[in-house]
Amino acid sequence: METKFNVVYTGLQEGVTAEEFIAKFCDKFGVSEKKAQQIVSSTSDVVVKKDLGEVKAKKYASAFESCGIMIRLDEIVNEPVEKPGGLSLEPMAEEKEAAEKVAAVPQCPKCGSENIEADECKACGIYISKYIGNQENASIQYEEESEKVNNDAASGNMNSESNPYATPEASLANTIISKEGQGSLEGGINGDYDFTIGEIFGEAWEKTKGAKGTFLLSWLFYMLVAFAVNFIFAFLGPDPEVLMQQGRMGEGMAWAVIPSLISIPLLYPVLAGIILLGIHRAVDADISASSVFSHYKKIVPLTLLTIATGLLTMLGFMLLVLPGLYLAIAYMMAMALVIDRDMGVWEAMETSRKAVTKHWFKIFLLYLVLGLLMMVASIPIFIGLIWVLPLASILHGVLYKYMFGVESVE
DSSP: OOOEEEEEEEEEOTTOOHHHHHHHHHHHHOOOHHHHHHHHTOSSOEEEEEEEEHHHHHHHHHHHHTTTEEEEEEEEOSSOOOOSSSEEOTTTTHHHHHHHHHTTOSSOTTTOOOOEETTEETTTOOBHHHHHHHHTTOOEEEEEOEEEOOTTGGGTOOEEEOOTTSOTTOOOOOEEESSTTOOOHHHHHHTOOOOOHHHHHHHHHHHTTTTHHHHHHHHHHHHHHHHHHHHHHHHHSOOHHHHHHTTOHHHHHHHHHHHHHHHHHHHHHHHHHHHHHHHHHHTTOOOOGGGGGTTGGGHHHHHHHHHHHHHHHHHHHHTTSHHHHHHHHHTTTHHHHHHHHOOOHHHHHHHHHHHHHHTHHHHHHHHHHHHHHHHHHHTTTTTTHHHHHHHHHHHHHHHHHHHHOOSSOO
8 A cells, every 4th residue: 555644844944034934835825824824833743735645745845845844744654643733734735736737728727818927817817826726626724723642642542632822712713715815704703814905906906807898787787777766766756855845744754765765676686796796706707797687586685684784874873973884894795695605684794794893994994995996986077987896896805705705606
């Protein structure tokens, strides 16, 4: 039977700083700085790849060593037993395989274009190594664990205990990134995500390449539906101001609200469709403008969600403004959770609120910058919105991807 090996990280190479390793590691494997930091901050060995044949083990060892770290190959005797303690990064090295395949790709695997520079397709804007990694369902799993070896460890019996390097009250759980560059639902709720405003804008802008037409057409569909709804009410419904001037205050206030309530189930499924387009573009999935009309099957939860978040936010603004501002940002991801993960109304609201609260101020600044950009883009007869509307749609999807990961794309 072929001898198997574990590929184990044992420390930084002499003269290599943690910052240098993180930069090289993130560039080579496409992971976040936070994940790379977990490796160098570990006080014990890290199994980066396990249960490999000798040839593959040496190949992966070489790839990791090129990032500036020291690697040890541990031969597995009989049944594979993980070394006690440390972090398991298996199967992170699959990222390397995806990157190596880029050189052998004569054309873009998504659009077929041969206009490729380095790792990027200039035609559709995807990064080929990431796209291949996603298509092959490459996964990165970090397991924070510590194991106590007793006298019969040789027989494979090991007792697990909590991480001795964690703070006394720390609760350890696996953090799983199901697809490259994405967060997880549990991680989002716990606030285990991070970003910079420039990073989000930069990635969103890159992904507008080749997709602006799709998003502009989807927004045109939304505006046509909105125009049709307003047109109908302008002719069929009485003017609320006229009713109020006639002293019919109750009727006037009712007719001021009724059109808005009726427009919600007609308009917001289309808006949800645009949000999902942005989410799918964030992971380089196929998108189509006509798909925005396919979400009327969720008309009830989307309507209830819009009314509930609107009422709570309005109540918050009535209570000294700040609670309303907090809720307006906190519920930002609720509709995306309903449409991508098929959550219930209250579950989506609470999930969004808990996740956003962990980085509320940074997310507020992100959307403040986006709002100012949209205002500036609207000044010269809205011409700038040709670029900013697609950017805004994709930006929301990119942030959602970082926070929760995308469920609706296999």
